[in-house]
Amino acid sequence: MSQLYFLINISGGGTWAFPNDNKEEILDKVNEPDNEISALNENGELTEELFNDLYLKIFELIRSRGLLIGKDIEINDVLDEDDVFLKPDLMLPPEDLEYNEAILLFKNDGLVPG
DSSP states (O other): OOSSEEEEEETTTEEEEEEGGGHHHHHHHHHHHHHHHHHHHHTTOOOHHHHHHHHHHHHHHHHHHOEEBTTTBOHHHHSOTTOSSOOOSEEEOOTTOOHHHHHHHOSTTTTSOO
């Protein structure tokens, strides 16, 4: 893990860097819709429309606050000197995750621990 950045990887959507100073804030914000989806799913109240609205909020936040590695920031800027490969702190499924797949993934803590 980079000392300056924490990394979120979106399957098929790149790896995004966030300053470590904002880690808790970003994870809390990402966790809000994640927890809401999980709670609705656990209660049998998650509809496809609710899922689509809430799930997209996760990616909107990431894109609005993060730096896309290779476009907004160079890979060498986020790697520690001992690292050869990126080691994301959090890995998310693709943005186009299907509702039927989401029902299986969003249980208990959801995608983001905590």
